Amino acid sequence: MNRSAHLALVVLLTAASTAAARRPNIVFLLVDDLGWGAMSAYGSTMHDTPHFDRLCERGMRFTNAYAACTVCSPSRAALLTGRYPARLRLTDWIPGHAHPNAPLAIPDWDRQINPQLDTLPETLRGAGYQTWFLGKWHLQPIDKRWSRERTKREQALHTPQAHGFDVNIGGREWGQPKGRGKYFYPFDMPGIESGEEGEYLTDRLTDEALGLLDQAGDEPFLLYLSYYTVHGPLMGKPEYVSHYRDAIERSGDHAQAAARANYAAMHRSLDDSVGRITAKLDELGLADDTIIVFTGDNGGDRHDACGGLRGRKGTAFEGGVREPTCVVWPGRVPAGASSDTPIIGMDFYPTLLALAGVAPQPQQHLDGVDLSPVLTGSGGIEERNLFWHYPHYHRTTPYSSVRSGDWKLIEWHEDDQLMLFDLSADPAEKTNLAGAKPDKAVELKRALDEWREAVAAQPTTRKAG
Numbered sequence: 268m269n270r271s272a273h274l275a276l277v278v279l280l281t282a283a284s285t286a287a288a289r290r291p292n293i294v295f296l297l298v299d300d301l302g303w304g305a306m307s308a309y310g311s312t313m314h315d316t317p318h319f320d321r322l323c324e325r326g327m328r329f330t331n332a333y334a335a336c337t338v339c340s341p342s343r344a345a346l347l348t349g350r351y352p353a354r355l356r357l358t359d360w361i362p363g364h365a366h367p368n369a370p371l372a373i374p375d376w377d378r379q380i381n382p383q384l385d386t387l388p389e390t391l392r393g394a395g396y397q398t399w400f401l402g403k404w405h406l407q408p409i410d411k412r413w414s415r416e417r418t419k420r421e422q423a424l425h426t427p428q429a430h431g432f433d434v435n436i437g438g439r440e441w442g443q444p445k446g447r448g449k450y451f452y453p454f455d456m457p458g459i460e461s462g463e464e465g466e467y468l469t470d471r472l473t474d475e476a477l478g479l480l481d482q483a484g485d486e487p488f489l490l491y492l493s494y495y496t497v498h499g500p501l502m503g504k505p506e507y508v509s510h511y512r513d514a515i516e517r518s519g520d521h522a523q524a525a526a527r528a529n530y531a532a533m534h535r536s537l538d539d540s541v542g543r544i545t546a547k548l549d550e551l552g553l554a555d556d557t558i559i560v561f562t563g564d565n566g567g568d569r570h571d572a573c574g575g576l577r578g579r580k581g582t583a584f585e586g587g588v589r590e591p592t593c594v595v596w597p598g599r600v601p602a603g604a605s606s607d608t609p610i611i612g613m614d615f616y617p618t619l620l621a622l623a624g625v626a627p628q629p630q631q632h633l634d635g636v637d638l639s640p641v642l643t644g645s646g647g648i649e650e651r652n653l654f655w656h657y658p659h660y661h662r663t664t665p666y667s668s669v670r671s672g673d674w675k676l677i678e679w680h681e682d683d684q685l686m687l688f689d690l691s692a693d694p695a696e697k698t699n700l701a702g703a704k705p706d707k708a709v710e711l712k713r714a715l716d717e718w719r720e721a722v723a724a725q726p727t728t729r730k731a732g
Contacts, residue, residue, distance in 0.1 A: 290394065290487040290623045291596065292557040294544060295615075297346070297491070298537060299339060299403055299443075299498040302567020303589040304574020305534060313511075313527070313571070314534040318542030319591075322561060326595030327604040327642055333653060333670075334565045335612040337580060337587035338661060339442060340378075340405050342564040342612055343493070347386040347406075347430065349616030349632020353656040353724035355380065360442060362409045366660040370681055373659050374725035378408040379425045385631045387616045389431030391489050394625045399479050400427040401458075401472050402493035404438030432491070434458075436475045437468075443498045444468055450495075450502040450533075467504050469496045469533070473540040477547050487623075494540070496533045499568065503532020511535075530569060558622055559595040560615060566590075577696040581662035583677050584696050588655065596622065600642045609670060611653050614638050634722075654718045658727045665727045669715045676701075676711035680727050685712060 304310050308320040308328065335345035338360040341352035352358045356377040366373070380386070388398040407425045427435040436458030446455030452462035452471070459471055476492050503511075511528040515521065541561070548554040566580045566587040567573050578584030592610070594600055599622070613635035620627055621639040640646035653670045657663065658680070665680040673691035678684075687701040687708045701708045718724075 289485075289556070290396070290625070292483075292488050292490070292553060293391070293396075293619055293623065294490045294548070294557055294559045295492065295619075296541065296544070296559065296561045297343075297402075297493040298561075298563045299493075299495055300565060300568045300580055301497065301563025301590060302569065302572030302574065302579070303576055303586065303591060305497070305567055305572040306538075306591045308593075309591045310574050311572070313514075314531050314538075316534060316538040316541075318538045318545065319561065319593075322541060322545065322559065322595060323593045323603075325597065325602050326559070326593050326600045327606055329592040329594075329610055330605060330607045331609040332562060332590045332592035333609065333611045334563060334588050334590050336655065337565050337582060337657065337663075339403075339498075339564045343404075343406055344380050345612045345634075346564075346615055347388070348380060348384050349387070349613045349628075349635035350384075351613065351634045351654065351656075351722055353654070353719070354634060354722040356725060358657060358725070359659045359661065361405060361407070361440070363659060364661060369660050369664075370730060371658075371665055371727040372730050373665070373727060376658075376725060380406055380430060382424060382429065385628060386431045387619065387632075388489055388491065390616075390620065390625065390628055390631070391623070392431055392433070394623070395486060397483065397486050397488040398432045398491070399434040399436075399476075399488060400432040400438050400491050400493065401434075401436045401476055401479075402438065403442070403495045403498075404435075404493070405440065405442045406430075407440040409440050434479065437472055437495075438493070443500070444495050449500055467536060469494060469536045469540055473543050476544060480547050480551060480553070483551075483553075492544070494537060496537050497530065497568075501526055501529035501533065503529040504536055507532035507535045526569075527571070530572070555597045557596070558619065560592075560619075561594075562592040562612070562615075563590040564612075575695055579662075583655075583657070583663055583666045583668055585675075585690070585694065594642055596642070601644055604644070606641055608638075608641050608648065609653055610636075610638060610641075618642070652714055652718070654715065656719060656722075656724045658725055667715055667719065667724070669711050669718070671711055671714065674707060674711060676708060676715065678712060678715060687711070 306316045308323045334342040336342045340361045344357045361378045407422045427438045437456040447453045450468045452466040508528045511531040515524045568580045573586035576586035578586035616632040617635045618638040621637045656667045658665045668677040675688045677686040685701040686699045688696045
C-alpha cells in the first residue's frame with residue numbers, strides 16, 4: 268500500500284471510530300398536566316395526536332409509567348435528580364398552600380433543589396454534552412415576604428443555568444404562563460422577550476428548539492423541552508379551537524364546550540410540535556443518533572383526559588400520577604414495542620446515562636433504576652415497589668402510597684384509613700379491598716413505613732387542640 272492510500276485508510280478508520288464513539292443526542296419532551304388518556308395512542312377520541320402516535324410506533328410505549336408526584340415541582344425535581352421528592356424534601360408545587368385551618372400541620376419542606384446535587388444535565392455536560400432548557404422550570408423559590416432584591420438574588424441560585432443547563436429559554440419561577448398575553452405574545456419570559464402579535468407559546472418554544480438543533484454542530488446535546496402546555500389557562504389557537512368547537516357541536520354533547528375545545532386545541536398544538544421536532548431531526552440526519560423521551564409531570568387537570576382512571580392532578584389516585592410515556596432510539600429500542608413494566612420519573616436519569624455510555628452516578632440518582640435492559644430488549648429489571656408521599660393539602664388530604672406488583676395501598680394521614688386496590692382487576696380503583704385483604708394491607712403498610720424511614724420522609728403533625 269502506498270503512503271497516500273495508507274493515509275486515506277487511517278483517515279477513514281479514524282472517522283469511523285469517532286462516529287462510533289460519539290454519544291447519542293437526547294431530546295426530552297416533558298408535558299405539563301398530561302393525562303394518561305389524553306393522547307390518541309392511549310385511547311383518546313377527542314384529542315387527535317397523529318405525530319405522537321407515530322412517535323410511539325417508532326419506539327417503546329409504556330402502559331405503567333408514573334410521575335414522581337401528582338403535582339409539578341416535585342416531579343420535575345425528581346426527573347432531574349433521580350431522587351424521590353420525599354428524599355429531596357421538595358414535596359409540593361412551589362410555593363404550595365398554607366391551609367392554616369387544616370387539622371394537620373404540613374412539614375417545613377424545601378422549595379428548591381439542593382444546589383449541591385449533581386443533576387442529569389450537569390452530569391451530561393461533564394461528559395461533553397451541550398445542555399439546553401426550554402419552557403417551564405418552576406423550581407425557584409417564591410416568597411412574597413422577601414424584598415424584590417433578595418428575591419432576585421435567591422432565584423438566581425436556582426435557575427436552569429444554576430443546575431447544569433447552558434441555555435435557558437422560557438424558564439422562570441412560574442408554574443404557568445403569566446405574561447401579559449399568557450399563551451400568546453408577549454410572554455415575559457427569558458430568551459423570548461421579542462415576538463409577534465398572535466404568536467403562540469407552544470409554537471415559539473418549538474421554534475427556539477429547532478433553531479438550537481440547526482446550530483448544534485458536532486457535539487452531542489440534551490434538548491430538554493419542558494412545555495407549559497397543557498396547563499391552564501386553557502387557551503388554544505383560534506383556528507384549532509374553532510375546529511374542535513364544531514366537532515363538539517356535531518356530537519350533541521355541549522357540556523363545557525369552550526373548555527373542552529380549548530383543551531383539545533392545546534393538545535393539537537403540542538402534537539404539531541412533536542411532529543416538527545421529529546421532522547427536523549430527520550432533516551438534519553440526526554434521527555438515528557437521537558434518543559427521544561416523551562412523558563408528563565403529573566396527571567391531567569380534567570377528568571376526561573385521564574383515560575377512565577380515578578382522580579386527576581393533585582389526587583392520590585391513578586388519574587393523578589400515571590403518564591403516557593414513550594422512548595425512541597432507532598435501531599436500539601424496538602419500533603412498535605410496548606412494556607407494562609412499572610416505571611417512575613427518577614428512572615430517566617440513570618437510564619439516559621446508560622444509553623449514552625456515561626458512567627452511572629449512584630450517589631446522585633439514589634432512587635432511579637436503569638431501564639436500558641427493558642428498552643433494548645436485553646432483559647428486565649428487578650421487581651420493586653414504587654412510592655409516593657404527599658404531606659400536603661391540594662385537592663386531597665395528606666397521604667402516602669405504594670404500588671407493589673399489581674397492588675396499590677393508600678394511607679390517609681388525617682384518620683389513618685387504608686385503601687387497597689388490585690390494579691390488574693380494578694385499574695379505576697373502585698373497590699377498596701383493605702377490609703377483604705387485611706394481610707396484604709398490613710404487608711404494604713409495613714413496606715411504606717420502612718421506605719418513609721429510609722428516605723427520611725417528613726411527616727405531618729397533629730395540631731394542638
